[in-house]
Amino acid sequence: MDTPQPVILTVTHHDPSGSAGIAADTETAVSLGCHAASAVSAISVCNTGELLGVAPVDESLLVEQTRTVLEDMPVAAIKVGYLGSVENVRALHSVLRDYPDIPVVIDPDATLADKESVLAPHYGKPWPPYYSPMPPWSAQIAAKPALWR
Numbered sequence: 001m002d003t004p005q006p007v008i009l010t011v012t013h014h015d016p017s018g019s020a021g022i023a024a025d026t027e028t029a030v031s032l033g034c035h036a037a038s039a040v041s042a043i044s045v046c047n048t049g050e051l052l053g054v055a056p057v058d059e060s061l062l063v064e065q066t067r068t069v070l071e072d073m074p075v076a077a078i079k080v081g082y083l084g085s086v087e088n089v090r091a092l093h094s095v096l097r098d099y100p101d102i103p104v105v106i107d108p109d110a111t112l113a114d115k116e117s118v119l120a121p122h123y124g125k126p127w128p129p130y131y132s133p134m135p136p137w138s139a140q141i142a143a144k145p146a147l148w149r
Contacts, residue, residue, distance in 0.1 A: 005035045007073045011066060011092060012081025013042040013054065025079055037073055039065035041092075042084030056084025059091035066095045070102075079105045 008029045015021035022038045029036035041062055045053040062083075069075065078096070083089050096104060 005033055006076040007037055008034045008077050008079060009037045009039065009066070009069050009073075009075045010079045010081065011039045011041055011062070011083070012079070013044050013084060014040050015044050015046060017046055017048045019046075019048055021081060025081065034076075035073075037069045037075070039069060041088050042082060054082075054084060056088055059085070059087040062088050063091045063095055066092065070095070070099060075099075075102055077103045077105065079107065081107050 008025075010022055010025035010029070012025060013021040015023060018024065021044065022040065026036040026038065039062060040057055042054050042056040044051060045055075078099075080092065083092060096102075
């Protein structure tokens with residue numbers, strides 16, 4: 001696909017209220033003059049004020065979605081949000097290792113689950129260069145040496 005705009009791949013959950021996840025990332029990308037591509041990591045059941053449930057997609061489906069976009073489009077950056085399960089963290093990590101030159105923004109949504117599951121020590125190394133826009137979560141991630149094994 002040829003697009004004059006930079007392509008941002010967002011890998012995160014679907015929020016039916018549009019307040020977070022893929023819908024919010026798409027609006028942000030478009031507002032910055034980018035094209036948004038997406039891979040769904042989980043489906044949430046929520047409204048604007050309450051989370052009622054979350055169901056992660058199967059890790060093989062997440063890998064297939066992500067690789068399909070990366071092999072078809074000139075992705076300029078990858079934004080990683082809530083992944084839904086440790087299996088999905090591992091699966092996405094296996095994909096990102098094959099694309100070390102694409103910058104990655106990690107913005108885990110700790111409001112969807114307890115912080116121990118979101119920040120579970122299963123990221124492994126090496127990640128491509130990454131950035132987190134949420135300083136408190138960045139500090140928590142950096143403070144967990146198990147993340148960097």
